[in-house]
Amino acid sequence: MNPHTKTFTASGAIGHRRQVKFTATDGVVALATAPTDVIAGVTDFPGGATDGKRIDVVLFGPAEIECGGTMTPGATFTTDATGRAVAAAPAAGVNNYIGGRVHENTVIGDYATAFINPSRIQG
Known part of the structure; x- marks a missing residue:
């Protein structure tokens, strides 16, 4: 695994190449939907992920x-x-x-x- 990519759990459906934000739960990200969301990174997971499934996120690079x-x-x-x-x-x-x-x-x-x-x- 690339050291700048981390696997998280999806909160809700999240598509490929979309920005995600941190949630209050450790290891869980949700779709970023506003400029006030603290952006964690960009998903790199062809096909996306559904709620509760794993999703890879590029954190840097x-x-x-x-x-x-x-x-x-x-x-x-x-x-x-x-x-x-x-x-x-x-x-x-x-x-x-x-x-x-x-x-x-x-x-x-x-x-x-x-x-x-x-x-x-x-x-």
């Missing part, structure tokens, strides 16, 4: 992610309501949790190479 909007190379991304990557653009004084940076131009529905490095930014 290169991965592919499904995009929910237009971004340019180097853009920081957060999550939309379905766990897809969208450009992070917090208002002044507002925090957004981010999953990392994309490496290429994207539009909605693209699968893009990204560097996963969860953190937080402030507008």
